Amino acid sequence: MTTSSVDAVAGCGEALVQLEHVVKDFPVKSGSFFARKRERVHAVADVSLDVRRGETLALVGETGCGKSTLARCIVRLHDLTAGRVLFDGHDISVASHAELRPFRRRMQMVFQDPYGSLNPRRRVGSIIGDPFAIHGVAHGAERLRRVQELMELVGLNSEHYNRFPGDFSGGQRQRVGIARAIALRPDFIVCDEPVSALDVSIRAQILNLLAELQDELGLTYLFISHDLSVVRHVSDRVAVMYLGAVVEVAPVGSLYGHARHPYTRALLSAMPVADSERAAAREEIVLTGDPPSPLDPPSGCRFHPRCPRAQARCASEALVLAPRLGDTAEHVAACHFPLADGEVLAAAAARAESL
Amino acid sequence: MTTAGHAAIRSRGPWELAFERLRRDRAAIAAATALVVVVLVAVLAPAIAKAVGHGPGEQFLDVGLSPSGIPVGPSRAFLLGTDGLGRDVLVRIAYGTRVSLLVGVLASALAVLVGTVVGIAAGWYGGTADRALSRTMDVFLALPFLVFALALVAVVGPSLTISVTVIAFFSWASVGRVVRAQALSIRELEYVQAALTLGAGHARIMFIEILPNVTASVIVYATLLIPGAIVAEATLSFLGLSVVPPTPSWGNMLADAMAYYKVAWWFVLFPGAALLLTTVAFNVLGDSVRDALDPKHDPSMAVSAEEAR
Numbered sequence: 001m002t003t004s005s006v007d008a009v010a011g012c013g014e015a016l017v018q019l020e021h022v023v024k025d026f027p028v029k030s031g032s033f034f035a036r037k038r039e040r041v042h043a044v045a046d047v048s049l050d051v052r053r054g055e056t057l058a059l060v061g062e063t064g065c066g067k068s069t070l071a072r073c074i075v076r077l078h079d080l081t082a083g084r085v086l087f088d089g090h091d092i093s094v095a096s097h098a099e100l101r102p103f104r105r106r107m108q109m110v111f112q113d114p115y116g117s118l119n120p121r122r123r124v125g126s127i128i129g130d131p132f133a134i135h136g137v138a139h140g141a142e143r144l145r146r147v148q149e150l151m152e153l154v155g156l157n158s159e160h161y162n163r164f165p166g167d168f169s170g171g172q173r174q175r176v177g178i179a180r181a182i183a184l185r186p187d188f189i190v191c192d193e194p195v196s197a198l199d200v201s202i203r204a205q206i207l208n209l210l211a212e213l214q215d216e217l218g219l220t221y222l223f224i225s226h227d228l229s230v231v232r233h234v235s236d237r238v239a240v241m242y243l244g245a246v247v248e249v250a251p252v253g254s255l256y257g258h259a260r261h262p263y264t265r266a267l268l269s270a271m272p273v274a275d276s277e278r279a280a281a282r283e284e285i286v287l288t289g290d291p292p293s294p295l296d297p298p299s300g301c302r303f304h305p306r307c308p309r310a311q312a313r314c315a316s317e318a319l320v321l322a323p324r325l326g327d328t329a330e331h332v333a334a335c336h337f338p339l340a341d342g343e344v345l346a347a348a349a350a351r352a353e354s355l
Numbered sequence: 356m357t358t359a360g361h362a363a364i365r366s367r368g369p370w371e372l373a374f375e376r377l378r379r380d381r382a383a384i385a386a387a388t389a390l391v392v393v394v395l396v397a398v399l400a401p402a403i404a405k406a407v408g409h410g411p412g413e414q415f416l417d418v419g420l421s422p423s424g425i426p427v428g429p430s431r432a433f434l435l436g437t438d439g440l441g442r443d444v445l446v447r448i449a450y451g452t453r454v455s456l457l458v459g460v461l462a463s464a465l466a467v468l469v470g471t472v473v474g475i476a477a478g479w480y481g482g483t484a485d486r487a488l489s490r491t492m493d494v495f496l497a498l499p500f501l502v503f504a505l506a507l508v509a510v511v512g513p514s515l516t517i518s519v520t521v522i523a524f525f526s527w528a529s530v531g532r533v534v535r536a537q538a539l540s541i542r543e544l545e546y547v548q549a550a551l552t553l554g555a556g557h558a559r560i561m562f563i564e565i566l567p568n569v570t571a572s573v574i575v576y577a578t579l580l581i582p583g584a585i586v587a588e589a590t591l592s593f594l595g596l597s598v599v600p601p602t603p604s605w606g607n608m609l610a611d612a613m614a615y616y617k618v619a620w621w622f623v624l625f626p627g628a629a630l631l632l633t634t635v636a637f638n639v640l641g642d643s644v645r646d647a648l649d650p651k652h653d654p655s656m657a658v659s660a661e662e663a664r
Contacts, residue, residue: 075552097556104554117545121369121567134555164368180549 015050015086016188016220017074017107022047022083022093024066024073028295041294043069045244045302046083048321051188056214056221058235058252060228060267062291066244067224068112071190074222075109076100087188105135108181112193114173118165124151124176125161131183150179154209171202175209182213188220195230207234228271232256237330240264243291243302249321250331258331260324260338263303301335309337369648373571376647383643389636393629397456400449407434409443411450412601416441426619436621439611444622447603448629454604455633458518458597459585465523466584467577470530475561475569477531478538489535495528500587501594508596518597522587530576537569571648578641582634589630605630 024044043066051057059067072078074085076092085093092103111117118127128147132138138146148158154175165173174194181189191210195203211234213219225231231238231252238255240248240263248261259265266285287306292298298305304314314336323329324338367375377383396403404410419441421427426437435445477488504521511517541547542565550564591597592606600607608626616623 072548077548077551101554104552107552109549109552111545111549113545117549119546119564119567122563123368130550130555131553134550134553134559177549180553 014053016053016088017051017222018084018086019047019049019070019074020084020086022070022073022085023081024069024078025081039295042244042297043294044073045297047241047244047246049239049246049249051220051222052237053187053220054218055236056223056234058223058225058231058238059241060225060231060238061241062226062267064291064294065241066294067226067241068192070241071109071192071222071224075107075190101135105131105184106186107188107190108184108186109190109192110174110177110181110194113197114170114177115165115197117177118173120165123162123164124168127165128161128176128179128183130180135184137184146183147179150183153182153213154179155205169202170198171206174198174202174206178206178209178213182217182219185217186219188222190222190224192224193226194223196225196227203230210234228267240267243297244294245302245334246321247303247335248331248333250327250333254327254331258327258341260327260331260333261303261335262307262309262337262339264333265339309339311337369571373644373647377643380643380647382639383647386636386639386643389632390640393452393633393636394456396449397452400446400453403449404446407443407446409433409446411446411603412442414441415443419443426615426622428619429621435625436619438608438622439615439619444608444625447608448605448626451603451605451608451626452629452633454515454592454598454602455585455588455630458515458522458588459581462519462522462526462584462588463577463580465519466526466580467530467573468527469523470527471534471566471569471573473527474531474534475538475565477535479542479557479561479565481539481542485535485539488531492528492531492535495525496532498525500525501590504591504596505594508591513591513596513599515598518588518591521591522584525587526580526584530573530580533572533576534569537572538565541565541568575641575645575648578637578644582637582641585630585634585637 022044023042023046025040025042028039028041045066047070049057059070061067069078073080073093076085076095080093083093084091087103087107090103092100095103118124125144125147128150129143132143132146137143144161147161151158151161156172156175156179160167165176168176178194194210195206198206207230210221214221221234223231223234235252237249237251239246240255240261242263248255248259248264250258250260255264256268259268266287269285285308289306292302292305298315300313300315300317301307301310301319304310307314317336319334319336321332321334323331324333324335325340327333400411409415415433415437418432419427419437426439426441427433429436433443433445435443435448438444438447473488473492477485477492500521503525507521508517538561542560547560547564550560555564588597588604589606589609592604593610595607595610597606598604605626609623609630612619612622612626
């Protein structure tokens with residue numbers, strides 16, 4: 001593949017964050033009080049993934065596929081059920097609160113909801129100054145100066161430090177959240193759907209800000225989104241998640257041009273296209289049914305009950321991420337029957353329905 | 356730190372906005388005025404005693420009682436009449452105000468302090484700590500107040516300190532429950548998660564992230580707790596379990612008046628009225644503070660929303 005070799009250059013670096021067989025289950029109680037059953041939601045199932053220094057790795061998938069849970073596992077808002085998270089070579093998945101502190105300075109998170117992520121009762125200057133206060137970095141006038149510097153850096157009026165979050169618009173609030181995240185000059189930022197709660201007109205501004213900051217500060221991003229058109233713009237590599245498992249990882253050009261996994265293809269086909277001619281020409285795949293319950297995920301390939309290409313071995317044989325159909329090591333997919341370039345999935349779907 | 360230019364941009368905080376709303380609320384102004392008068396009476400009690408020339412424990416057996424030993428009614432000498440021992444009811448009410456306010460405010464403050472700390476801790480830590488603290492609060496809410504107070508006073512003897520302690524002891528759990536419920540919902544919010552990812556410790560999250568968001572309801576609860584504490588103190592005094600006679604309190608005055616209510620209406624009416632006025636004023640103010648702190652309940656905004664429709 002010619003394009004994948006070009007794309008591979010974009011994100012070549014050593015791994016900053018390594019996920020090794022990460023598993024996260026949530027126990028749930030169900031049934032009546034007397035016949036209580038303890039079940040487990042398998043939110044993240046055996047995910048192994050590297051985030052390389054300086055790149056933007058996008059994590060995409062539909063709502064409820066476990067991408068936010070995975071992100072929260074990385075920054076240790078959740079403890080892992082099994083597996084390891086390595087940050088710059090150090091295992092942080094079992095570190096204590098105190099042991100984590102030095103790593104907290106180096107990895108940060110930008111949250112989805114610009115209304116929920118800022119304390120409404122505190123002034124933004126004090127919110128942006130939180131990282132300094134918590135890590136005892138700058139005090140008094142020095143802290144104020146650095147807070148104002150950060151506000152300028154993210155495009156806010158530095159004189160507004162005495163205002164409350166309620167005085168700002170959604171986009172401005174997200175800038176406050178970003179200022180807080182970059183305050184301690186971290187290496188790695190998890191962006192959990194940073195623009196999905198914003199007006200479409202504001203999204204580009206925030207995405208551009210994130211890109212500028214990445215250039216300026218040498219940041220590494222894990223960018224979580226369900227919006228593939230956004231992902232295409234911001235990311236170097238893309239990991240596609242379905243029901244807690246990563247089904248395909250590829251450089252962005254390679255993924256959008258040569259998706260191997262039927263689920264990736266279906267996701268891509270749902271992406272809106274502005275050009276009407278291309279929109280008419282493209283294949284549209286409508287997946288039938290809802291994603292299965294993560295309480296009782298399907299065996300084998302988790303996508304098989306909805307996959308038009310599924311055969312008996314999809315339900316029985318477990319899958320690994322591996323290069324398919326002669327792809328480079330950069331483009332891996334977990335599928336027994338990967339799609340060749342130009343192969344039409346809709347035809348397979350039609351066949352499946354007529355049977 | 357702030358120059359004049361910066362000060363100009365400083366936006367008004369939620370507290371300032373709430374105070375602004377409170378100032379436009381007529382019921383709140385009336386209640387606050389009444390409470391200012393009550394506080395003034397308490398502070399100026401010695402001055403009042405001096406002005407009328409009667410001490411709080413002074414008995415006027417000659418002019419304060421009729422020849423048959425009945426209290427005399429309101430007159431120029433005794434503005435609110437006298438009690439069964441020929442003492443000036445006005446002066447005794449003024450001194451009683453001191454007891455009521457002191458016990459009401461102190462007991463409520465203590466209850467709010469303990470309740471807030473326990474509530475936030477239960478809500479934030481969750482799990483076993485929450486279960487233990489919640490059950491403790493349930494137990495405190497289930498204890499019978501008077502029986503417990505009677506038993507305690509029987510052991511240690513009546514005093515103001517005991518009244519404050521007993522009343523606070525029986526009120527903190529209700530504050531704790533309210534605060535716990537709020538802390539429980541706040542801990543799930545993203546700004547708490549953000550503080551966690553920054554490496555904030557337990558104390559910082561509880562007192563910097565959660566506390567400012569529960570203070571509004573705590574303040575409302577406190578203003579509604581004070582009248583309850585005042586009534587509780589009056590109850591204890593009535594039963595002779597609080598301040599010791601001859602120190603006057605509204606409660607022990609009412610108890611004394613029980614023997615005279617058929618012949619000396621003033622002896623029952625005025626201490627009772629003082630109690631009623633104070634508790635109603637605190638309750639009205641508490642309601643107004645709640646409306647002011649929660650803009651969603653702002654009646655003026657509700658009207659404008661209807662007009663918009």
